[in-house]
Amino acid sequence: MKIKILTFPLRLSVIVLIFGALFKIMHWPFANNLMLIGAVSLAILYTIRFISKPIKFLLDYVKLALVLVWVFNYLVGAFHIFYVPYLFQILLLILFIYWFIVEGPVYIKNRKFTKNRFLKVFYKILIALTAFMVFFGLLFKIQHWPYGSLLFVLGILSLNILLFLDYFLIDRSQLEKA
Structure with missing residues (x-):
């Protein structure tokens, strides 16, 4: 039960991130602030959740890498920090395909x-x-x-x-x- 404590704050950070994307698309003020707060809090909270998990499997590492690479890619693209053509997208695709093959349908089915x-x-x-x-x-x-x-x-x-x-x-x- 200890690992799942951060589920609600993680959802809140995703909500902030989605609102930031909405603000960016609609050209409203504070979009970059919301996106930065949401993405950084998502990365930090998920990392804390991962560290606090006592037993880790390969899939746990894949999910952590998926979250961190996605957040990094999102921030790099949204804030135009630097450009690496398709490197992060290919890595995200590989990680997502692995997650989907191993856990995807089972995760949805078991809800x-x-x-x-x-x-x-x-x-x-x-x-x-x-x-x-x-x-x-x-x-x-x-x-x-x-x-x-x-x-x-x-x-x-x-x-x-x-x-x-x-x-x-x-x-x-x-x-x-x-």
Whole structure:
């Protein structure tokens, strides 16, 4: 149970990072600050979580490398620090493929919801609406069609709500045994 304590702060740092990306896309102020705070806190919290884990397997190292390389790549690209063509993207792709082959489908399959049926239905509807709003919001925004920004902002807001709700809807006792 000790390792999972940082799950909620990690989700909050991802939410801050997503809001930073939204602010950057919408050209709103404080985008770089939010992205920096979210990315650095994500890297620090995940590293602390990794260090506090008593038994580490190869997959744990892969996940740590995936998070750290992604954060580093994200910061380097967002702040235009330097340019290394496709090196980090290829490394991320290799790490992600390894994670997906070893754990990906099992991770999604083993998720057990709490007993509240209404929240489960609401959660699944929210997933569909979020995917719709983000996809079509981006499409409308790229095409400069009306309501593109509104759809995209609502999609990002509902994505953050999903990240927040997911923490409370998943039965953590089942995940600890896996």
